[in-house]
Amino acid sequence: MDKKLHARYEARAKIIKALAHPTRLFIVDELSKGEQCVCKLTDMIGSDISTVSKHLSILKNAGVVQDDKRGTQVFYTLKMTCSIGFFNCVEDILAGSIREHMALSGEK
Amino acid sequence: MDKKLHARYEARAKIIKALAHPTRLFIVDELSKGEQCVCKLTDMIGSDISTVSKHLSILKNAGVVQDDKRGTQVFYTLKMTCSIGFFNCVEDILAGSIREHMALSGEK
DNA sequence: TCCTTATTTGGTCAAATAGCCAAATACAAG
DNA sequence: CTTGTATTTGGCTATTTGACCAAATAAGGA
Numbered sequence: 001m002d003k004k005l006h007a008r009y010e011a012r013a014k015i016i017k018a019l020a021h022p023t024r025l026f027i028v029d030e031l032s033k034g035e036q037c038v039c040k041l042t043d044m045i046g047s048d049i050s051t052v053s054k055h056l057s058i059l060k061n062a063g064v065v066q067d068d069k070r071g072t073q074v075f076y077t078l079k080m081t082c083s084i085g086f087f088n089c090v091e092d093i094l095a096g097s098i099r100e101h102m103a104l105s106g107e108k
Numbered sequence: 109m110d111k112k113l114h115a116r117y118e119a120r121a122k123i124i125k126a127l128a129h130p131t132r133l134f135i136v137d138e139l140s141k142g143e144q145c146v147c148k149l150t151d152m153i154g155s156d157i158s159t160v161s162k163h164l165s166i167l168k169n170a171g172v173v174q175d176d177k178r179g180t181q182v183f184y185t186l187k188m189t190c191s192i193g194f195f196n197c198v199e200d201i202l203a204g205s206i207r208e209h210m211a212l213s214g215e216k
Numbered sequence: 217t218c219c220t221t222a223t224t225t226g227g228t229c230a231a232a233t234a235g236c237c238a239a240a241t242a243c244a245a246g
Numbered sequence: 247c248t249t250g251t252a253t254t255t256g257g258c259t260a261t262t263t264g265a266c267c268a269a270a271t272a273a274g275g276a
Contacts, residue, residue, distance in 0.1 A: 001134060001153055009130035015198050017128040021234085022117035025124070026109060038253060045109055048236055053254055055234090063201045072243050072252050079204075082197035089190035090123050093171045096187075129264085146223060156266055161224055163264090180222050180273050 018062030019083065023047065024055050029087075031065060031078040038074050126170030127191065131155065132163050137195075139173060139186040146182050 001009075019025060023045055030036055030044065042052045056076055059065040064080045109117075127133060131153055138144055138152065150160045164184055167173040172188045 005134075006130060009133045011202050012133050012195065012198050013128055013130045015201055016124060016133070020121055020125040020128040022114060022121045023234095025117045025120050026113075039251095047234095049253070050237080050255080051235055053252095057254080063205050069242085069253090072250095074253065080197065080201050082200065083194075086190075086194035086197065087120065089188070089194065090120050092190065093123055093188050094119050097171050131264095147221095155264095157223070158225080158267080159265055165224080177223090177272085180220095182223065 015062045015064065015080075018058050018064055021055065023052070024059055025087075027052075027055060027059065027076075028064065028078060028080075028083055031076060032081070032084055035068070035075045035077040038076070041076070123170045123172065123188075126166050126172055129163065131160070132167055133195075135160075135163060135167065135184075136172065136186060136188075136191055139184060140189070140192055143176070143183045143185040146184070149184070 019028065026045065027041060030041060038049065038053060038056065041056075042049045045052055056065065056067070060067055060076075064078070064083070065076045066079045068075045068077065127136065134153065135149060138149065146157065146161060146164065149164075150157045153160055164173065164175070168175055168184075172186070172191070173184045174187045176183045176185065
């Protein structure tokens with residue numbers, strides 16, 4: 001694999017890696033409904049606010065979300081809206097795995 | 109976030125995590141052109157064959173690829189074909205980042 | 217059966233990730 | 247300028263990941 005090609009895959013992987021965490025997937029889903037401030041997301045997620053803030057900065061760094069500081073709060077919005085379609089694709093895989101699992105267990 | 113919801117995001121994340129590595133993205137791209145044996149992929153990638161084998165097993169475990177043992181070789185095929193559309197989406201983000209970067213550098 | 221080739225698995229080590237707490241910053245209101 | 251609220255950053259530890267090597271398996275042919 002040549003160097004330029006490798007760099008291309010690295011760049012892709014960076015974005016996908018940003019999505020590859022349950023909390024961050026939740027955030028993306030939540031933001032697909034509209035903007036949210038860090039505090040609201042923190043309430044919903046239930047981790048430490050510093051943890052949520054770090055997840056948001058990973059997403060922002062990857063170009064998946066955008067932030068907008070208004071007064072003392074920071075509001076995040078989804079930038080990578082096409083990810084929603086992909087999640088449906090992921091759900092299909094999950095549905096398939098469940099079917100296979102049932103088939104292996106001898107259920108119909 | 110309730111327990112069931114969390115499990116759902118965990119399951120999604122597992123699949124996305126499987127894709128979140130440059131070598132594995134390369135494999136998916138390669139398999140989108142047709143099946144390949146481990147040895148051929150190893151040649152293209154240039155890492156140790158055990159490393160490639162492990163990447164393949166991660167993809168297989170996530171339901172992204174399928175294997176088919178024929179004689180002494182193992183051939184892998186892409187199961188999650190919808191990922192291709194997602195990669196275009198990822199490319200758009202990358203293109204956007206490059207544009208932003210140029211804008212910040214004062215170029216047009 | 218005994219090689220040879222193709223692939224997987226186990227072990228080890230270094231690097232990256234995720235979470236929490238505490239400290240630093242940013243900003244608005246008094 | 248002091249206080250209070252919202253958020254980010256730094257530091258620390260535990261866990262996971264990724265790469266390589268060596269050893270184990272699997273299948274085919276001599």
